[in-house]
Amino acid sequence: MRLDPSRVRKRLHLISGLILGLFLLTHFANHALGLISVPTMERGRLVFNLFWRHPLGTLALYGSLAVHFVLALESLYRRQTLRMPWKERLKIGFGLALPFLLVGHVTATRIDWALSGYSAGYYDLLPRLWGRPIDRISQSAALLVAWAHGCLGIWFWMRPRAWYPRMALLLYTLALMLPLLSLLGFAAGGRSLGAALPSESWFMKGRTDPAMLDQIRIAIFAALSLSIVGVLVARIIPMRGKVRIRYPDGRVLSVNRGFSVLEASRAAGIAHVAICGGRGRCSTCRVRVTEGLDRLPPVSDGERATLERIQAPDNVRLACQLRPQADIAIAPVLGAENIGLKVQTAEEETGGRERRIAVLFCDLRDFTRMSQQHLPFDTVFLLNRYFEMVGEAVENSGGVINKFIGDGVFAMFGLQSRIGEASLQALTAASEISYGIRLLNHRFESELNRPFRVAMGMHAGPAIIGRIGYGQAASLTAVGDTVNAASRLEGFAKEYDAELAVSADLMRHAGVALDDQPTFPITIRGRSGTLETLIIQDARSLAVMVDEVRKPGEMAVERP
Template sequence: MTTFSTSARKKTHLVSGTVLGTFILCHFFNHSLGLISIDAMEAGRRTFNLLWHSVPGTILLYGALLLHFMMALDSLYRRQTLRMPAREALKIVFGLSLPFVLMAHVVAARVEPIFSGIEATYPEILRTLWSSSINTTRQTAALLLAWSHGCLGAWFWMRGRPWFPRYEILLYTIALLVPIFALLGFVNGARSLERVYAEHGGYGDTAYVGHNPRVDMALMEDIRLALYAGFGGLIAGTFALRALPKRGRIRVRYPDGRVAAVSLGFSVLEASRAAGIPHVSVCGGRGRCSTCRVRVIQGLDGQPEPEAAERATLTRIGAPDNVRLACQFRPVHSVTVVPILDTDSLGIKKQLAQQNGEGRERRIAVLFCDLRDFTRIAEHKLPFDTVFLLNRYFEMVGEAVESSGGVIDKFIGDGALAIFGLKTPFHEACLQSLAAAVRLSNGIQALNQTFDGELEQPLRLAIGLHAGPAIIGEMGYGRATSLTAVGDTINTASRLEGLAKEHDAELAVSVELVRRAGLDLEGNMRLDIGLRGRQATLETWILGSATQLSDVLPAAS
């Protein structure tokens, strides 16, 4: 029942937020029509009102507004600690501020027409808003707050989705341009209205006469104050309920002797934060990673079983029964836990607060390459000559990767790891990695020609290519911190590079990557290989030379 109720709350919050976001987007688009003319704004208003001012539309809009606000208060009440990341705090503050900056506009645009029977038009509303600097400032603040709250909510929901990296730049661009065009439309419409009134003394057949004489303005003011008081009372009541002593206290003990005494309902992660005890949680406590996991060494009996999301993550990492996710585990009696990944062992300091500090999942193409038998070659060369040769080789690899659209993740001995798809779609990343393999093959041949006569045997490459999901994030310590990738996709590419060596070939590439690139390598050797930790086999193409890809790659590659 708990699982269902938690899931239902999240879905209700998401659906109501989506309805409100759709309304805001329509409203902002209507504002932006002011860049064309007042007539365009008014035509847009009539069109959108067919939906939002209809009985079903009104019920949908204000039902979503009430539900979203109540769910926000419910979430605030259930939150065991107010310690949270700044972005999450801003989302809550913006959301709770919205009713107070929007109330005057809502009363003027929706309540007054109910009493007067006359629908408010864009000319009348713009004239009212533009006639007072207070009204103009309030409207601008409301516009920015509403959009910022919606964007933050959407970002929290989208950031862990596998498709988000592909559309990230587009979404950020939309998030920036929509309020800019809405504000410009609002300003341009109001200024053009001033010119119309100055020249003609009215707008069309309707002259502006100030407030509607059919409306009791004192009553409107009472309604505004009542709504302010109602929303303010709900917020104050929520904080008052939070301050009431809660029944039941438990203790979460840590290996260094520290103890967090918290109320029932706290998760272990929330207990750590409430007590000021550092606790790693890369995904922010949403159960989307396992970095917060703890080993329960005392008090596990009688605790709630893992819910579906936690169980799936624990199963994926092969965790034993006494390991739980701290962000999902809510003890019903005192426990002793040991965080498995502590901040010192991970080197996670303040840099995790930087933009790229948190890991995020992306679908990428990965290239592993390595010089074959280089140790034997280096044995017959002077150390400085070996360094010179390696630097020329590294330069060739870097140029091949970067000219294909990828980035060098790291050099490992005489090997290299390259990533494709950090800023390009998955399909293009796969093509880029194949093009890089061709350039590497051509580059090693050019090096052999350059050092002809100096090497006892020519330089030979082994290349492994695979594509799939990986976690991209800042890893390391201090100045050694860099953007890198981890996951099964990286391990598989490394395994394929070794497979190329086993078959005395230059390239081993997964069939999945070739398929994603939209290519066909029929006629080459194809193997089904087993990978450690996987039941299914991996279909792989084996090519004696990566230059064979030149026949199937698009010319632009």
């Protein structure tokens, strides 16, 4: 079995990063115990050291640290341009600064312990660190930089995954609270020992000669500095040979061999969509190779897996993974000017993401006939009252009106909540619309030749959320199979002369029991299989179902 170097690098980078993240998590939790007392911190440190001072723990920690740093240098060397989104710059900057901030702490604890067997504890270190403002500041800065670097790495890794939006709030809370509690614990412990600094002789007892530790510290600083400077110098040494990349608008870029197409776009300031940041995890940066296809380097296993997932043809490659060795011509498949997602240039980050939402389509039936029977002013007036009613029903239920299309409305639920709550919100909105349409009929009974009637379709599932459109007409919306299915269900509601056609999937997400509810297997064009659907003649009946699911006191709606 042939190993893909790119895939091996990514795996090593991820595994080493997760191990370092686990170390930070436990280390910061230990610091947070200072909010209780210094003896509690010491007891926590003993438990903490059971693993991290064990030979296997030591190998895992320092092996991961070495692998992570070497891979960072290798990535910096391979990166053909330093123009990148600010979050990537921040992550790399923090990663390079972190070793320098930690050298002093590591030599005073781990290296001293390895040389002398003396295990410096909180009673040793807190007075020294808290007693000198410069040490206090540098230790706090190291803590924050280490955590920020780890959080950015985790964010880049998790962001493209479908389950990330459901976990985002919990992860953000953890990312904010843990360093805050750690800093507070560090401060509380330092303040409690600050009034009784130990004597120098007590502090030095059993320790390695300070002069030797200083020499080790200087040597580590020098090695780190030389390695980074060496990589930066190596980057500016011209590589042998250049290749030309031609874009559809006629622009031709001449770049060194080794540039990826995405890096070439960034270096030239050409907007190029790349949701995952150029890691080969999404397919938004893909390009169609129009010339030079026979001279391309082979596809890596990781790139092949992504391309096969979207069933891309042979002439399509990922711009972030394609490093041409000969002249080529390319055309981005997802054009920057009309992609519908926020474009990632060198200065900004993309905004497209997948999220599980509930979708509602609502259409006013027989509107064409109604508009023929009223003056234009009256038609607009009545239509606005209808839109006002639907908009209030959706927003009061927790949803968002996405578009008004003719006499129809497209609404989304779940942009800030989970799929279960989003489904309940959609059912509540449908019930409110059913009540609202009857109130409109009563209010304008004298002006309507026939009463307002609505047809609604609802479905819940994954959808792509992003800015879609052109120029000033672009707006945040959703696309995908879930949206298409909801739109088609609205049409089935009309066919069945009902107010609502709702998928059984949405009802299950909402927690509504379907034991006594008849369902219809509906075939939707362009979708494999059938979609189990409930036909609701009177959507007001949904209010009872929603009230049964919700806990007492939650969003109970009183009817006049």
